[in-house]
Amino acid sequence: MNLQTFRENAWNGLWKQNTGLVQLLGLCPILAVSTSVVNAVSLGLATVVVMAVSNFAVASLRNFIPYEIRIPVFILIIAALTTIVDLAFNAYLHDLYLVLGIFIPLIVTNCIVLARVEAYAAKNDPVSSTVDGIMMGLGLVWLLGVLGGIRELVGNGTLFSGIEMLIPGLAPLSVFGDDYPGFLIGVLPPGAFFALGCLIALSNRIRMRAAAGKPAPVASEGAAPASAAP
Amino acid sequence: MSDRYTATRTSLRTAGIMIVFTLAFTAMMSQTYRATRPAIEASEQEQKMRLINDVLPPGSYDNALLEDFVAAGRTPELGLDRGGRIYRARRAGVPAALVFEAGAPDGYGGRIQLVVAVGADGRLGGVRVTAHKETPGLGDYIDPRKDRNKTQPWIGQFAGMSLADVAPAQWKVKRDGGVFAYRIGATISARAVTNATGRVLEYAAEHRDALFAASTGSAL
Numbered sequence: 001m002n003l004q005t006f007r008e009n010a011w012n013g014l015w016k017q018n019t020g021l022v023q024l025l026g027l028c029p030i031l032a033v034s035t036s037v038v039n040a041v042s043l044g045l046a047t048v049v050v051m052a053v054s055n056f057a058v059a060s061l062r063n064f065i066p067y068e069i070r071i072p073v074f075i076l077i078i079a080a081l082t083t084i085v086d087l088a089f090n091a092y093l094h095d096l097y098l099v100l101g102i103f104i105p106l107i108v109t110n111c112i113v114l115a116r117v118e119a120y121a122a123k124n125d126p127v128s129s130t131v132d133g134i135m136m137g138l139g140l141v142w143l144l145g146v147l148g149g150i151r152e153l154v155g156n157g158t159l160f161s162g163i164e165m166l167i168p169g170l171a172p173l174s175v176f177g178d179d180y181p182g183f184l185i186g187v188l189p190p191g192a193f194f195a196l197g198c199l200i201a202l203s204n205r206i207r208m209r210a211a212a213g214k215p216a217p218v219a220s221e222g223a224a225p226a227s228a229a230p
Numbered sequence: 231m232s233d234r235y236t237a238t239r240t241s242l243r244t245a246g247i248m249i250v251f252t253l254a255f256t257a258m259m260s261q262t263y264r265a266t267r268p269a270i271e272a273s274e275q276e277q278k279m280r281l282i283n284d285v286l287p288p289g290s291y292d293n294a295l296l297e298d299f300v301a302a303g304r305t306p307e308l309g310l311d312r313g314g315r316i317y318r319a320r321r322a323g324v325p326a327a328l329v330f331e332a333g334a335p336d337g338y339g340g341r342i343q344l345v346v347a348v349g350a351d352g353r354l355g356g357v358r359v360t361a362h363k364e365t366p367g368l369g370d371y372i373d374p375r376k377d378r379n380k381t382q383p384w385i386g387q388f389a390g391m392s393l394a395d396v397a398p399a400q401w402k403v404k405r406d407g408g409v410f411a412y413r414i415g416a417t418i419s420a421r422a423v424t425n426a427t428g429r430v431l432e433y434a435a436e437h438r439d440a441l442f443a444a445s446t447g448s449a450l
Contacts, residue, residue, distance in 0.1 A: 036367050073247075083259050090273075091267075094269075188415065
């Protein structure tokens, strides 16, 4: 794989084809767990692992999978690898598992994994497929982090609550003070739709401005996470 | 004739490949399961002991707690649908406390598993959630590690309470006319834990002597 493919994969995953902002795939787990930054980023990181592993496995086996039964085989591979990741986390990274554990089985239900396997890994070599899985996952991580941050801030007035379980020694930030009464809609499901809707609107605005302002293929303005852009 | 032959052969071949994939990945899963089981069981035991230490001070008993237990079968009063253990803490041979593995069948996301310590005087040492499927960020405050209020976690209100302080009819969350606090937006999780704790206390009051008298490891 060359640098050009790497850049393309990174740009697609982090911004251009961002799973949450553009492809709108896997919304159910996204909306369910983005109640706080730590929850959201934890699910994102677990997804990165599963996507990288399943993209690699499918890309390596792609020449042995008959076209007619590719979907059942993909599902079998994803489910098996998720189970293995779940068991391995439980056995060897138990403290982390106590935090991430409930999210890992959720990943099987996330159609983004199947979508990337079908759209990318089934047609590309293992290395770029792994990179694609990681980048798509990282695109999800930053979006989930922002979404979780908004919801946590509105709902609880804090940021990074629960961080002490992930990284001992760090404490959550109480942004609005301890007497913030909490605005429940932030953590309830409707708050997830409102927040994600606002984020999609913002990203569409940035994209439209970029498209209108510059005929060049890739915009460099605005899009903060696009450090990998050419 | 040859068309039908080809079609049959193709489907057999496809089915064969599917079977090979299924067998290969099932084998991978079972191998991983077997390889990781000892580590998982060890950390679960360690975690259980850590939880018991939370509800029962390690200095309040002097026997090997995890080895002194009664095996309870299916016990609806304790919310055990597949059985569980009741550990017996003794100090110099005198009954000190009972530690119940219990459950609340009616959590928002299904069963909530609990550890409940009840002193020989009928006072709760404490309650801890060992496993649950409540909504992250909403109902999961029943687990003090997820509770936003670190100084006074919700589950702490049970410590030291007994049926002498709160009658069984009052052993409910405030919304149901009882005395225990809950958090708005997630009543069901609090209600399930509260009611299950009350049931454990009643069970302990009724069976305390029989539980301490039963021989170690025996079934109830």
